[in-house]
Amino acid sequence: MAEKPQPVQVLYCRVCTLPAEYCEFGPDFEKCKPWLIANAPDLYPNLLQEGNEKDVEKVSEQLQSAGLSSGGRTGAHPSGEPSSSKQEEVKRLPGGKVKKKDKQEVVIEKITRNKRKCITIVKGLDLFGIKLSDASKKLGKKFATGASVVKGPTEKEQIDVQGDIFMDIVEFITETWPDVPETAIYFIEDGRKLPAA
Structure with a gap:
C-alpha cells in the first residue's frame, strides 16, 4: 500500500507575503533581501556575498520595529494572522500589488x-x-x-x-x-x- 503524501511546507516572506522563492518577482525585493538572508539563505546564495552584515542588522531592526520580526513561518500564510502595524491597513492584491483606495470624487x-x-x-x-x-x-x-x-x-x-x-x-x-x-x-x-x- 502506498504511503500518504505529506503536505508541502512553504516558507512565506514576512515582508511581501509571497513564498520566499518568489520574492525576487515581488514589488519589494530590496526590502525582502535582509529577511531572506536571515531566513532563507539557501534560496538566494548570491545575497550573502552582496549584503553587508551592518546593512542586514539595520534592516532587521527596522522590520522588528514595524512588527515584521525576522522569524519565518512555514505552512501558513502570514496574512492569516492579525497585524498590529499600520502598514497592513493597505490592501494588497495577489503578487504584492497595492490596491488603491477610491478617491472621493x-x-x-x-x-x-x-x-x-x-x-x-x-x-x-x-x-x-x-x-x-x-x-x-x-x-x-x-x-x-x-x-x-x-x-x-x-x-x-x-x-x-x-x-x-x-x-x-x-x-x-x-x-x-x-x-x-x-x-x-x-x-x-x-x-x-x-x-x-
Missing part, C-alpha cells in the same frame, strides 16, 4: 447615442455617503427626465440620466448635497478628466 460624463440622444453618467456620489437610488429620483424629478442606477463597465454602480444636463448638474449636486465640494466634481471630455470648478 464625482465624475460626470456625457455619451451620445444615435447621433442625437445623450445620456449623462454620474459616478462617485456613493463615495460621499449618498444613496444612489434617492439621488437618481431627485435628478429625474429636477430635470424632468428618466434616471436610473445601473452597473457600469467596472461593476460599480452609477446613475444614468437621459438628456444633456452636462453643465446644469454641477450646481444641482452642490446645492442638494453640501457634503460634495465643487472641487471634487470632474467632467470627462474627449477622454480627458477636467475639474468642474
Whole structure:
C-alpha cells in the first residue's frame, strides 16, 4: 500500500507575503533581501556575498520595529494572522500589488447615442455617503427626465440620466448635497478628466 503524501511546507516572506522563492518577482525585493538572508539563505546564495552584515542588522531592526520580526513561518500564510502595524491597513492584491483606495470624487460624463440622444453618467456620489437610488429620483424629478442606477463597465454602480444636463448638474449636486465640494466634481471630455470648478 502506498504511503500518504505529506503536505508541502512553504516558507512565506514576512515582508511581501509571497513564498520566499518568489520574492525576487515581488514589488519589494530590496526590502525582502535582509529577511531572506536571515531566513532563507539557501534560496538566494548570491545575497550573502552582496549584503553587508551592518546593512542586514539595520534592516532587521527596522522590520522588528514595524512588527515584521525576522522569524519565518512555514505552512501558513502570514496574512492569516492579525497585524498590529499600520502598514497592513493597505490592501494588497495577489503578487504584492497595492490596491488603491477610491478617491472621493464625482465624475460626470456625457455619451451620445444615435447621433442625437445623450445620456449623462454620474459616478462617485456613493463615495460621499449618498444613496444612489434617492439621488437618481431627485435628478429625474429636477430635470424632468428618466434616471436610473445601473452597473457600469467596472461593476460599480452609477446613475444614468437621459438628456444633456452636462453643465446644469454641477450646481444641482452642490446645492442638494453640501457634503460634495465643487472641487471634487470632474467632467470627462474627449477622454480627458477636467475639474468642474
